[in-house]
Amino acid sequence: xxxxxxxxxxxxxxxxxxxxxxxxxxxxxxxxxxxxxxxxxxxxxxxxxxxxxxxxxxxxxxxxxxxxxxxxxxxxxxxxxxxxxxxxxxxxxxxxxxxxxxxxxxxxxxxxxxxxxxxxxxxxxxxxxxxxxxxxxxxxxxxxxxxxxxxxxxxxxxxxxxxxxxxxxxxxxxxxxxxxxxxxxxxxxxxxxxxxxxxxxxxxxxxxxxxxxxxxxx
Amino acid sequence: xxxxxxxxxxxxxxxxxxxxxxxxxxxxxxxxxxxxxxxxxxxxxxxxxxxxxxxxxxxxxxxxxxxxxxxxxxxxxxxxxxxxxxxxxxxxxxxxxxxxxxxxxxxxxxxxxxxxxxxxxxxxxxxxxxxxxxxxxxxxxxxxxxxxxxxxxxxxxxxxxxxxxxxxxxxxxxxxxxxxxxxxxxxxxxxxxxxxxxxxxxxxxxxxxxxxxxxxxx
Numbered sequence: 001x002x003x004x005x006x007x008x009x010x011x012x013x014x015x016x017x018x019x020x021x022x023x024x025x026x027x028x029x030x031x032x033x034x035x036x037x038x039x040x041x042x043x044x045x046x047x048x049x050x051x052x053x054x055x056x057x058x059x060x061x062x063x064x065x066x067x068x069x070x071x072x073x074x075x076x077x078x079x080x081x082x083x084x085x086x087x088x089x090x091x092x093x094x095x096x097x098x099x100x101x102x103x104x105x106x107x108x109x110x111x112x113x114x115x116x117x118x119x120x121x122x123x124x125x126x127x128x129x130x131x132x133x134x135x136x137x138x139x140x141x142x143x144x145x146x147x148x149x150x151x152x153x154x155x156x157x158x159x160x161x162x163x164x165x166x167x168x169x170x171x172x173x174x175x176x177x178x179x180x181x182x183x184x185x186x187x188x189x190x191x192x193x194x195x196x197x198x199x200x201x202x203x204x205x206x207x208x209x210x211x212x213x214x215x216x217x218x
Numbered sequence: 219x220x221x222x223x224x225x226x227x228x229x230x231x232x233x234x235x236x237x238x239x240x241x242x243x244x245x246x247x248x249x250x251x252x253x254x255x256x257x258x259x260x261x262x263x264x265x266x267x268x269x270x271x272x273x274x275x276x277x278x279x280x281x282x283x284x285x286x287x288x289x290x291x292x293x294x295x296x297x298x299x300x301x302x303x304x305x306x307x308x309x310x311x312x313x314x315x316x317x318x319x320x321x322x323x324x325x326x327x328x329x330x331x332x333x334x335x336x337x338x339x340x341x342x343x344x345x346x347x348x349x350x351x352x353x354x355x356x357x358x359x360x361x362x363x364x365x366x367x368x369x370x371x372x373x374x375x376x377x378x379x380x381x382x383x384x385x386x387x388x389x390x391x392x393x394x395x396x397x398x399x400x401x402x403x404x405x406x407x408x409x410x411x412x413x414x415x416x417x418x419x420x421x422x423x424x425x426x427x428x429x430x431x432x433x434x435x436x
Contacts, residue, residue: 038363039360070366152285152340
């Protein structure tokens with residue numbers, strides 16, 4: 001019974017996700033779902049990204065957290081349209097659903113957006129199971145988290161279209177083997193592009209910004 | 219309906235957790251549930267801890283991961299009794315349940331243990347909701363994860379009895395404000411002890427080992 005309810009929850013989500021996808025497509029908005037562990041640097045990476053692509057790419061952000069609007073405040077400082085979802089009103093949900101994203105999106109001026117970024121809740125497990133109607137998914141892994149994370153959390157790396165390896169400015173102080181981490185990503189998702197960057201120093205942003213810009217244009 | 223099922227799942231878990239608690243207590247085993255984000259350094263912290271407390275404290279470890287037995291292999295190298303739980307056989311569950319822990323515990327020689335450490339799945343959200351019949355809970359936060367995590371994931375810091383602030387060897391290379399992080403912990407859980415340490419350099423382990431040793435003796 002538990003499993004059949006779980007299946008029904010996922011099916012209802014899938015159905016709303018398909019509606020979202022058609023809705024965003026009808027407005028020519030590219031939707032990027034950004035996922036990671038807590039503290040991998042999603043928000044800082046997105047703040048830098050927004051400053052580099054706006055106003056050329058008109059961008060809105062939906063940011064999910066269980067509590068606080070800290071991230072929304074940081075993202076709003078870039079000038080982007082931002083909506084915060086707090087899941088504590090949904091029982092502290094550990095992921096965003098298609099329905100939450102739909103409702104939040106309608107608080108934005110969608111007719112003036114080319115790109116909608118959804119910063120999901122910091123969790124390397126559950127968000128991977130919930131389609132939100134996005135055009136593409138990015139997973140962020142920071143170099144402080146260990147090389148074996150793609151093998152330990154394979155679904156996240158399988159559903160992602162691209163990966164960002166963040167905080168490369170810390171590599172000199174760590175025993176982290178970046179090549180091994182990327183090899184592990186390729187084991188679970190052969191061919192996935194990986195962008196090495198540092199949201200702190202801005203090193204390595206160009207290929208990521210090029211990928212994002214090309215994705216929005218297409 | 220979804221909510222009532224969820225409630226029933228939590229109630230069934232609670233009931234098994236109480237059984238576990240009585241069972242472990244009857245064997246005079248102190249059970250520590252260790253939780254954190256992926257990549258905060260739980261396994262490395264535990265490897266160091268085991269080397270410091272064994273054989274004085276006879277220790278077993280149950281280690282939870284969705285996939286791989288990488289962590290079990292690292293922990294076994296310390297000489298501890300180790301059982302790996304992989305939740306991919308349970309649909310990739312994002313947390314350990316009381317039932318999983320009960321079954322895994324019975325693969326250990328419990329009559330020759332003083333301390334059972336459960337290394338939960340790397341997830342700062344869901345494991346906080348599932349009592350496994352532990353004697354105490356420790357949350358590990360690494361200094362690379364940001365000061366605001368206790369405010370963004372309050373339940374985890376509320377249910378924890380102690381916190382470990384790990385990777386302090388990296389502080390010189392980060393903008394992390396450790397005092398602010400600890401203040402945020404105290405906001406959601408006033409009075410919670412916090413141990414500053416580095417699993418890499420072994421700096422700061424003494425107070426943590428003292429706390430653990432005293433807890434096992436009582």
